Amino acid sequence: TRKIIIDTDPGQDDAVAILLALASPELEVLGITAVAGNVPLELTARNARIVCELAGRPDIAVFAGCDRPMARSLVTAEYVHGKTGLDGHPLPEPRMPLRARHAVDFIIDTLRREPAGTVTLCALGPLTNLATAFERAPDIVERVGEVVLMGGAYFQVGNVTPAAEFNIYVDPEAAKIVFGAGVRLTVMPLDVTHKALVTRARLDAFRALGTRVGEAVAGWTDFFERYDLSKYGWEGAPLHDPTVIAWLLRPELFSGRFVNVEIETLSDLTRGMTVADWWGVTDRAPNATFMGDIDADGFFGLLTERLARL
Numbered sequence: 001t002r003k004i005i006i007d008t009d010p011g012q013d014d015a016v017a018i019l020l021a022l023a024s025p026e027l028e029v030l031g032i033t034a035v036a037g038n039v040p041l042e043l044t045a046r047n048a049r050i051v052c053e054l055a056g057r058p059d060i061a062v063f064a065g066c067d068r069p070m071a072r073s074l075v076t077a078e079y080v081h082g083k084t085g086l087d088g089h090p091l092p093e094p095r096m097p098l099r100a101r102h103a104v105d106f107i108i109d110t111l112r113r114e115p116a117g118t119v120t121l122c123a124l125g126p127l128t129n130l131a132t133a134f135e136r137a138p139d140i141v142e143r144v145g146e147v148v149l150m151g152g153a154y155f156q157v158g159n160v161t162p163a164a165e166f167n168i169y170v171d172p173e174a175a176k177i178v179f180g181a182g183v184r185l186t187v188m189p190l191d192v193t194h195k196a197l198v199t200r201a202r203l204d205a206f207r208a209l210g211t212r213v214g215e216a217v218a219g220w221t222d223f224f225e226r227y228d229l230s231k232y233g234w235e236g237a238p239l240h241d242p243t244v245i246a247w248l249l250r251p252e253l254f255s256g257r258f259v260n261v262e263i264e265t266l267s268d269l270t271r272g273m274t275v276a277d278w279w280g281v282t283d284r285a286p287n288a289t290f291m292g293d294i295d296a297d298g299f300f301g302l303l304t305e306r307l308a309r310l
């Protein structure tokens with residue numbers, strides 16, 4: 001099994017990613033660290049616990065992390081996710097406790113404790129917690145097995161501004177630290193997730209599971225990014241964050257390139273842009289495997305089969 005920490009800002013698609021991880025015996029979830037993003041920290045820390053309880057896993061350790069980006073004020077996305085961040089399927093308030101330790105301390109302690117190279121960091125929101133941990137404890141960077149994150153875009157450019165994807169836009173300084181850290185890095189940008197669309201048929205397959213989890217996922221994905229449907233005019237809304245977990249389980253569903261990716265932090269116009277050297281037109285050293293394509297049917301087949309186990 002592979003040991004992972006899920007750093008997340010749930011978010012309906014984050015919630016589905018957490019469920020996919022908890023349903024997969026190949027993965028051992030060492031802990032879930034919440035970060036401010038789609039909604040404020042108090043709600044993302046609450047939502048992470050709601051999802052663990054839905055999965056029947058109140059034993060999972062959930063930690064609250066940074067409540068705002070490293071150098072900027074927080075930008076949230078209630079217009080996408082609703083006021084709670086998990087609109088679309090109401091669930092009871094969590095009973096499991098939030099752990100007392102700060103998420104950044106949990107990340108640092110875990111990387112120092114576990115054998116070097118054995119812990120994968122899965123980042124599904126702004127990169128504030130990861131970058132803060134790397135800055136505070138530079139010794140952990142070389143102990144990271146790899147970072148797999150949802151964020152950025154190249155051909156699909158942006159969703160929150162014409163140039164930037166939400167997770168990178170919210171904390172570009174943090175993204176710059178993570179992309180520059182020298183860790184093994186795999187990126188699921190909008191180029192991938194805009195091909196992972198929840199069509200009517202895929203949504204019906206969630207509901208047809210006939211379980212509490214199936215109902216919740218159908219309700220969430222039905223609500224989630226209705227906004228995007230009208231924005232893009234597609235036949236389904238993108239399901240971003242579960243692609244990170246799916247890659248750990250079935251990497252053959254994805255293809256991409258190992259290229260140089262730099263983060264724009266200065267320009268007002270393009271702040272948070274992931275400048276990916278897809279065509280190799282610079283001599284800047286590659287630092288990330290930037291995914292470009294996904295087998296969407298394979299992905300949704302895997303997801304539905306795993307959710308059925310919960």
Ligand code: BDR
Nearest residue numbers: 011013014124166167240
């Ligand atoms: C990303 O932003 C959030 O709204 C989603 O949860 C996802 O992580 C997509 O741009």
Ligand code: CA
Nearest residue numbers: 011014124125
């Ligand atoms: Ca997210």
